[in-house]
Amino acid sequence: MKWKEFVEIAGNLPVIDTEMLLAGVANPNSIKVQISRWKKQGKVIQIKRGIYALAEPYKKLDVYEPYLAALLKQPSYISLEKAFEYHGLIPEGVSVYTCITTKRPGKIISKLGVFDYKHVKASLFWGYTAITVNKQTAFMALPEKALLDFFYLKGIKISPDYLNEMRLQNLRDIDLDQLLAFAKKFKKPGMLNVAKVIREYVGQEKDKDKEL
Structure with missing residues (x-):
């Protein structure tokens, strides 16, 4: 999954639940690796295991x-x-x-x-x-x-x-x-x-x- 595609999916969500995101995905491990990389790059924030939020300026909706x-x-x-x-x-x-x-x-x-x-x-x-x-x-x-x-x-x-x-x-x-x-x-x-x-x-x- 490309970053642009990920942002299109997650941009309007307050948080990202990877369990829901990966449901039905053929190769979930590759996406988990990508999310880990994006976390290191500061593009996503890990709240707890499996729960993330988009960092600024990528998020479109503030988390309540x-x-x-x-x-x-x-x-x-x-x-x-x-x-x-x-x-x-x-x-x-x-x-x-x-x-x-x-x-x-x-x-x-x-x-x-x-x-x-x-x-x-x-x-x-x-x-x-x-x-x-x-x-x-x-x-x-x-x-x-x-x-x-x-x-x-x-x-x-x-x-x-x-x-x-x-x-x-x-x-x-x-x-x-x-x-x-x-x-x-x-x-x-x-x-x-x-x-x-x-x-x-x-x-x-x-x-x-x-x-x-």
Whole structure:
């Protein structure tokens, strides 16, 4: 396969999955060798084994990083700090995509982002929604689930002081009834306590807003 032909095939794709690209090809090894050469020449970027993206100036479509997070390990959804950023719960940007998966945990570091996958059992894999940009679909934790995932996976003892340290904002957007319902689904007393402390904290913050 010539480079021009490869670009015509892959140019409009956000990423290149070699398994799909090579399906039905008579001599897949020769194409794998070519891709390896193009990687050394800086024409393609390897994200993980079998997954590539065209480098500048060859790509026609930017990769939506949340989509990449969903693609690299399936099933998975973005949660914790990156979900806080997405929902406007914290003021700062977050560079690492922390994701929840039922598969093995692990971290993928690439030129297109850092993706850290945390394992949970299947009974806790819920509380997320689909988001689509440029026909690239990803999965993002709802704000209530992101908060619960954070304390569940970090094992941090929750307190009003710790919530202050997190510099949370826009807490009025949290659905407190849903937060409690989600906490009950964990079937752990500690998570009910997390929901209770957050509910009380949000209530106090709302009271402060009324006083202003």
